[in-house]
Amino acid sequence: MTDIPIRDAATIILIRHTTDGPMVLMGQRGSAAVFMPNKFVFPGGALDPSDRADLSHATELPDTVRERLNKHSDPELAVPLARAAIRELFEETGQALGQPGAHAGDxxxxxxxxxxxxxxxxxxxxxxxxxxxxxxxQPRRFDARFFIADAADLASDPDDFSSACDELSHLHWVSLPQARKLELPFITEVVLAEIDSRLENGPRPVPFFSHKGDRSHFRVL
Structure with a gap:
């Protein structure tokens, strides 16, 4: 079996609180996609070299988030992974998780x-x-970190997807029960269950699933 390299990646789950309950933003991957074709997923993708650049932030990553990201991981990746989540969200949906700010350099x-x-x-x-x-x-392998963010923090119109690229189609807000009826990757089903539990019970340790050979391993961060 070919040894597929594992790429660092970030995924973001936007949560929109409504009178009908929480909703999440999802889109469908194309039928020709190499990885997870036709599946409904959250915005996300591989860490890009640009995410490691020296960029200015409007706000900084909380210490508690950084500490958990650093467990069993290169500590130099924490901030780039957070940036990757925000960049992928912007590219794939047109939604901007940002605040007024500027960058003085290139x-x-x-x-x-x-x-x-x-x-x-x-x-x-x-x-x-x-x-x-x-x-x-799988044809591609990722070490994916999943983040959640409140749609109330968006600097963009949460219903405007006109600036989205064509990587995801059928972008829409969906309730958690409705999301479970979509064609989902297994890991997305697991993450939805985790989000549901967090919304119901509050913060909890971060699950981490990894694999070695034909065995799966579970730990908490």
Whole structure:
């Protein structure tokens, strides 16, 4: 079996609190996608070199979030992973988790449109809630960190997806019970259950699923 390299990645679950209960933002991957075709997923993707750039933030990553991200991980990745979550959200949905701010130096091309809005990333709006490594046998493997954020912190119209790229279609807000009826990857089903528990019971340790050979391992961060 070919040894597929594992890439660091970040996923973001936006939660919108409504009178009908909490809703999450999801979209559908294309049928031609190499990884998880046709599945409904949260916005997210691989860590990009631009996420490691020296960029200004409107707010900083909370110490508690950074500490949990650092467990069983390179501590230099914490802030870049948080940035990646915000960048992927912006690229795939047009939604901007930012606050008024600017950057004095050079801005990587992948971030230019975000800063052109007069915004800088709102890292304090992120909570780290889940981590999972794709098992062997998949065409691509990721070490994905899942973050949640409150849609109330968006600097954009939560119903406007006109600036989204074409990576995800059928972008829409969906209740957690409705989300479970969609065609989901297994790990997304697990994350939805984790989000539901957190909304019901409050903060809890961060689950971490990893794999070695044909065995799966579970720990908490």
């Amino acid at each position: 801005i990587p091309a992948d971030w230019q449109a975000f800063y052109d809005l007069g915004l800088a990333p709102h890292l304090a709006g992120l909570e780290f809630v889940f981590r999972a490594i794709t098992p062997m046998g």
